Amino acid sequence: MSDEYKNNFVVLTDEEGNEKEFEHIDTLEDGGTMYMAFIPAELSLEEEAEVVILKIVEEDGEELLATVDDDDENLRIYNLFMDRLEDMYEAPEFDED
Helix, strand or coil: CCCHHHHEEEEECCCCCCEEEEEEEEEEEECCCEEEEECCCCCCCCCCCCEEEEEEEEEEEEEEEEEEHHHHHHHHHHHHHHHHHHHCCCCCCCCCC
16 A cells, blocks of 8 residues: 555545545554545635545555544544644744844
8 A cells, every 4th residue: 555655645535436536645654554634636725725634544454544434533633643644734934033
């Protein structure tokens, strides 16, 4: 799986078979589970980014991306990603002395 996700862009397929390209923005580990955050690849500056959070699960010895169905887990992981992103893009404070 690691080699498959080195590129920042992936095509994800929803439950209805619709494909959409997303950009991978971050990966984190929480409680032994790896989570990945994505935003739509074609996003205009006026649009708010829809963040899609998927977790890595193992099925038949293969690593796959799966939706986070538990609302509490999804919100908790979303907040972790947002905290990390805020820290990464926070403007440095300058002393005015």
